[in-house]
Amino acid sequence: MNAPAPGQLTSSLLYLDGVSVSFDGFKAIRGLSLTIEPGEMRAIIGPNGAGKTTMMDIITGKTKPDVGTVMFGGKVDLTKLDEAAIANLGIGRKFQKPTVFDFHTIEDNILLALKAPRDVRRTLFWNTAASQQKRIDDILGIIKLGDARDRLAGSLSHGQKQWLEIGMLLAQDPKLLLVDEPAAGMTDGETAETAVLLKEIARDHSVIVVEHDMGFIRELGVKVTVLHEGSVLAEGPLDQVSANERVVEVYLGR
Amino acid sequence: MITRFLLQNMDRRGYVFLGLIAALAVLMPLSNLLLPVGSAFHVPTSTMSLWGKYLCYALLAISLDLVWGYCGILSLGHGAFFALGGYAMGMYLMRQIGSRGVYGNPVLPDFMVFLNWQELPWYWYGFSSFPFAMLMVLAVPGLLAFVFGWFAFRSRVTGVYLSIITQALTYALLLAFFRNDMGFGGNNGLTDFKDIVGFNVQAQTTRAALFAMTCVMLIAGFLIARGIVVSKLGKVVIAIRDAESRTRFLGYRVDRFKLFVFTVSACMAGVAGALYVPQVGIINPSEFNPANSIETVIWVAIGGRGTLVGAALGAVVVNWAKTVFTSGFMAPYWLFALGGLFVFVTLFMPKGILGTAQEWWGKRRKPTPTAAPAPAPAE
Amino acid sequence: MLCLLRLLRSLAVAMVLFAPPALAQSAEEAFTRLNADSFSDTARAVDILIATAHPQAAPIIEALAESRLLAGGGAVVVRTREGGFIDARTGQTLPAQPAGLSPVRLNNNLRRVVQAALGGLGLLNPDASKRTLAAEAVFKSRDVSLLPVLEAAIGKETDAKARAALRQAQAAILIAKTDAPPFDRIAAIDVLRERGDQDALATLRSLPGDASQALKEAQTRAITEIEGRLAVWRAAQNLWYGLSLGSVLLLAAIGLAITFGVMGVINMAHGEMVMLGAYTTFIVQEIIRTSFPGLFPYSLAIALPLAFLVAGLVGIAIERGVIRFLYGRPLETLLATWGISLILQQAVRTAFGPTNREVGAPAFMSGAFELGGLAITWNRLWIIVFAMLVFASLLAILRLTPIGLQMRAVTQNRRMASAMGIRTGRVDALTFGLGSGVAGLAGVALSQIDNVSPNLGQSYIIDSFMVVVFGGVGNLWGTLVGAMTLGVANKLLEPYAGAVLAKIALLVLIILFIQKRPRGLFALKGRAVEA
Known part of the structure; x- marks a missing residue:
């Protein structure tokens, strides 16, 4: 296992140790340990059912672990918080299936994600300040949807929705981004562009990327963690991990 | 600031609606009071009261549209908030009767004397004061909605489960209000009202004033509901309707937003009930009947949910049809028609009258797209 | 003297x-x-x-x-x-x-x-x-x-x-x-x-006040003991009433457990299927009375399959005619089926009049007997037995028959089932027919203890939903436990609170319970639930 020494604990942005969770007797995660350093970008791979999505559910508060520690920023216990509190701490999530608000315009989607007070009173009497409008425009530019800002998000193509969701993540300006299969359903060109975008984001954010596409991972060029049956099977640079016999075995079957 | 909040982004449809209601508020009472009975433009008092009732229903429909159309909460118990507002008003009106009741008791309403009660229950205190009663019209439905919603939304009861327990809520209240010892007149409810703020409830001028007041409240309710749905909070609420879990991951406390909208909506329904009672002259437990609440849903569905104006339109259209139907030889067929409406609207007109009309209108003047052409979709 | x-x-x-x-x-x-x-x-x-x-x-x-x-x-x-x-x-x-x-x-x-x-x-x-x-x-x-x-x-x-x-x-x-x-x-x-x-x-209490100390002590002891014993019997009697109510609820709700629990369809017209079953019993008895008086003892046995067929066929017609266009839109289904329930009620009202219809009880259903301190009526006893039989057969149908297997397959993964060659449309119709048919059976039983009127179904629909929601969706055992718990709780509360307050208290308790466990007593957990 790759559990960090106790001294490292406070410096890690995200720290998972001995996390297990089961659904109706099925152990989706067993003794998972993982640390992400501030500013780090990490790719997570693993076959179906390895527990990747469940891991994200645990980090974002959707699922509570049966046992284990989940710490954020060295001092906040994420297992005690709900989704909204965790999101407001600075953890953003992009879902495997792109989920945008279909009946809102693209601009409104970004507006809703924009870092701002989330309480009822201040959302009711909200006015978009000029600086905030500029930030929205910037993000629309980054995700190349500036011209389509008034269209309903529901009318976007799959790839555009993926980008819109990444744009929403940017607007949230989180400390840590969890990105679930950003390249799924994209053309090669789009995949490459997404990789560039993610690398750009990773310059001032910590990012966890879950992906199946090895080419995409290679393009990111970051440390890889391989999950299998709910725990870490291997960790390291992609070349080293893909040479690992057990990883090959898991991916190709016996 | 409040004006700006209420009128932001007002569209043509909204102005038409406001204009129409404002015109009704002025013209109908004037024609009723000033024109001679024989005149072609004279509106009889009964017709005016009938329309007053429709407009109360319209306000109820708008309140339901706010939670269902925009927030996705299908409340099958909104009739309960309407009835509670109505009871609050009814209690005020009962206290105004004073010693003019059949038994002539200066404090106790007739039904309490009949039940041999010696003193006024504590929860009737204060209802002789109009401002207090009006506060209760808002507070009682609002508080119930708040408590109920606080439990329900916090534990993430959604969809049909929520619908079913809202139905159970109004059903429980129905059973409770039927009981004589609840102190709300049991089966007969509250009736035989005499005065409202010193004016005879039956008088033509009072009725005209009540009608105008209903229009004013409908306008106010519409403006508040509109203000909410076009604000950023409204966008959050729509986001909750379409992707609740995603909204939560953006950091919005979904339960609090739902609670806010639900409570505001319940208060609005309470006001509608309070205006309804003096105009129909009675409030009884049947208003809590779950069937009434579901009927309200169909008004909204027929008019077009998520449009506010459509909800009001649906309420007036369906109730007008009901009046026409049930007063003639077709009375036995009204339930067939109503039942058929439920099926027809859900199957063939999911967007309601207004939504369908809008779509149709949109198609006819399509040629000038405002949005930029979409980038080539990824393959 | x-x-x-x-x-x-x-x-x-x-x-x-x-x-x-x-x-x-x-x-x-x-x-x-x-x-x-x-x-x-x-x-x-x-x-x-x-x-x-x-x-x-x-x-x-x-x-x-x-x-x-x-x-x-x-x-x-x-x-x-x-x-x-x-x-x-x-x-x-x-x-x-x-x-x-x-x-x-x-x-x-x-x-x-x-x-x-x-x-x-x-x-x-x-x-x-x-x-x-x-x-x-x-x-x-x-x-x-x-x-x-x-x-x-x-x-x-x-x-x-x-x-x-x-x-x-x-x-x-x-x-x-x-x-x-x-x-x-x-x-x-x-x-x-x-x-x-x-x-x-009462007799013990008539002991004159000037009795000796020893007598009084004996009297007190005896009274305490009798009161204790009577309380036990009373509790047992209430338990019996509770089980009886529970089995009625089970009958009314179990069809709903299939349509709502297995298919996810909110059928607000479910109560009307029960009503159709009761009216079928009425018609069967009318025909027997006028044409074959000798068959009267068998009238319920004849009515059962007919009620199942009538309600089942109406159910299939509703599914094919309306509900299948609304899959995945549960709130719309709720509204449409409510409309259907209004139409069915009004149709029955037009055909049979708005008043109660008399449904007779065969000899084996009438009368009562005593068991210790319990008074047990035959019709209640038979209804409990019948409810258990219906429950067991449904369980068997879902577990053991090919159509049951197909139903479960379609429930779990519609597209996969379809890809395996299961005609999902047919399975949907049959499942809905089964749920409705069972409601028809319930109607035959309820005709023995309740008024047969066009409003019969309405009085059960909210209770049935409470049972299914309380017991947990998609689980017949949950429905059984839910029905019995609610029935017994209702009857045990009644002596203290009165019938109406007991019912209100129970509704409030269920509302609170759903907050605690939004998916009922026997809920599925895990990722599948969210999907």
């Missing part, structure tokens, strides 16, 4: 000196005295008739009490209530009224003697069940004058049940009789304690 004491003495003496040869002679003396036209002689005659246990004693004394006893010229004749005449000595019917007779007169004193004698007569009746009844009557009247007769009757009683009744009657008298030996009175308290019902409790 004197007169009474005399009667008692004579009765006691007569019992002790039970000697058949002397009888005939003594009885003859009675008839002579009845002819004497004097109140004291008449009283003496009554004594003798009782003491000698004359076979005609009962009709004679009854006739005397009602001024139907005629005497004159040595003859004594009873005029029957119907107006015939009977020779009092032999009991033989006389062809006509003999001449020269006049009624034997009564005064108040004599009336009392006659009443007491009548009570005592029953205790000596040759029929054991009549003796028991008479003893029960004495138990209630606590007529102290009958004590000697009672004691005599106990002495020669052979029937165990009658003996127990007699002893209880004796105890009831003794307990209030301050001059009885204290030992006997304590024994009496014991007898009453063993009897242990509400009447025994």
Whole structure:
């Protein structure tokens, strides 16, 4: 296992140790340990059912672990918080299936994600300040949807929705981004562009990327963690991990 | 600031609606009071009261549209908030009767004397004061909605489960209000009202004033509901309707937003009930009947949910049809028609009258797209 | 009073000196005295008739009490209530009224003697069940004058049940009789304690206030014990009512558990399927009444498959005609099926009228029996049995049959099932038909205990939803547990809160419960739930 020494604990942005969770007797995660350093970008791979999505559910508060520690920023216990509190701490999530608000315009989607007070009173009497409008425009530019800002998000193509969701993540300006299969359903060109975008984001954010596409991972060029049956099977640079016999075995079957 | 909040982004449809209601508020009472009975433009008092009732229903429909159309909460118990507002008003009106009741008791309403009660229950205190009663019209439905919603939304009861327990809520209240010892007149409810703020409830001028007041409240309710749905909070609420879990991951406390909208909506329904009672002259437990609440849903569905104006339109259209139907030889067929409406609207007109009309209108003047052409979709 | 004491003495003496040869002679003396036209002689005659246990004693004394006893010229004749005449000595019917007779007169004193004698007569009746009844009557009247007769009757009683009744009657008298030996009175308290019902409790409470300490203690102990026992029986009775209500709820809800639980379809017209089942029963019975009266005992058996078919076919029609266009839109389904329920109700109202229809009960469904301290009606018992049978068969259908397998497959993964060659549309229709058909079966059962009117279904729909939601969706066992829990909880709350408040309390509790466990008692967990 790759559990960090106790001294490292406070410096890690995200720290998972001995996390297990089961659904109706099925152990989706067993003794998972993982640390992400501030500013780090990490790719997570693993076959179906390895527990990747469940891991994200645990980090974002959707699922509570049966046992284990989940710490954020060295001092906040994420297992005690709900989704909204965790999101407001600075953890953003992009879902495997792109989920945008279909009946809102693209601009409104970004507006809703924009870092701002989330309480009822201040959302009711909200006015978009000029600086905030500029930030929205910037993000629309980054995700190349500036011209389509008034269209309903529901009318976007799959790839555009993926980008819109990444744009929403940017607007949230989180400390840590969890990105679930950003390249799924994209053309090669789009995949490459997404990789560039993610690398750009990773310059001032910590990012966890879950992906199946090895080419995409290679393009990111970051440390890889391989999950299998709910725990870490291997960790390291992609070349080293893909040479690992057990990883090959898991991916190709016996 | 409040004006700006209420009128932001007002569209043509909204102005038409406001204009129409404002015109009704002025013209109908004037024609009723000033024109001679024989005149072609004279509106009889009964017709005016009938329309007053429709407009109360319209306000109820708008309140339901706010939670269902925009927030996705299908409340099958909104009739309960309407009835509670109505009871609050009814209690005020009962206290105004004073010693003019059949038994002539200066404090106790007739039904309490009949039940041999010696003193006024504590929860009737204060209802002789109009401002207090009006506060209760808002507070009682609002508080119930708040408590109920606080439990329900916090534990993430959604969809049909929520619908079913809202139905159970109004059903429980129905059973409770039927009981004589609840102190709300049991089966007969509250009736035989005499005065409202010193004016005879039956008088033509009072009725005209009540009608105008209903229009004013409908306008106010519409403006508040509109203000909410076009604000950023409204966008959050729509986001909750379409992707609740995603909204939560953006950091919005979904339960609090739902609670806010639900409570505001319940208060609005309470006001509608309070205006309804003096105009129909009675409030009884049947208003809590779950069937009434579901009927309200169909008004909204027929008019077009998520449009506010459509909800009001649906309420007036369906109730007008009901009046026409049930007063003639077709009375036995009204339930067939109503039942058929439920099926027809859900199957063939999911967007309601207004939504369908809008779509149709949109198609006819399509040629000038405002949005930029979409980038080539990824393959 | 004197007169009474005399009667008692004579009765006691007569019992002790039970000697058949002397009888005939003594009885003859009675008839002579009845002819004497004097109140004291008449009283003496009554004594003798009782003491000698004359076979005609009962009709004679009854006739005397009602001024139907005629005497004159040595003859004594009873005029029957119907107006015939009977020779009092032999009991033989006389062809006509003999001449020269006049009624034997009564005064108040004599009336009392006659009443007491009548009570005592029953205790000596040759029929054991009549003796028991008479003893029960004495138990209630606590007529102290009958004590000697009672004691005599106990002495020669052979029937165990009658003996127990007699002893209880004796105890009831003794307990209030301050001059009885204290030992006997304590024994009496014991007898009453063993009897242990509400009447025994009332009798025990009648112990005079000036009783001795020992008696009072015994009384308190006995009362506590009886009250404890009665409370247990009451609880058991409420439990029984609860199970009965629970099985009714189960019947009403189990079809819903299939359509809502398995298919995710909110069928607000479910109650109307129950109503259709009840009306099918009504029609079947009407046809049987007019055309085949001999079949009436089988009417329910005939109605069951028909009700299943009628409700099932209507269900399939609804599914194919409306619901299938609304899959994935549960709120719209709810509204559309509500509309259908309005139409069905109005259709039935138009066809059969808005009033209640009479559905008869076959012999095996009527009546009641007692089990210990429980009163159990046959119709409730059969409904519980029927509910369990329906539950077991549904479980078997879902578990064991191919269509059950297909249903479960479609529930879990519609597209996959479709890819495997399952015709999902057909499965949907059949599942819905099954759920509706079961509701029809419920209607047959409910027609036996509820009013058959167009509103029948409406009164069950909210309760049924509560059961399914409480028990947890997609799990028939949850529905069973949910129905029974709600039924029993309702009936256990009722004695404290009254029927309406109990129901309200339960609704509120369920509302709170759903907050705690939004998916019911037996909910599935994990990722599948969110999908």
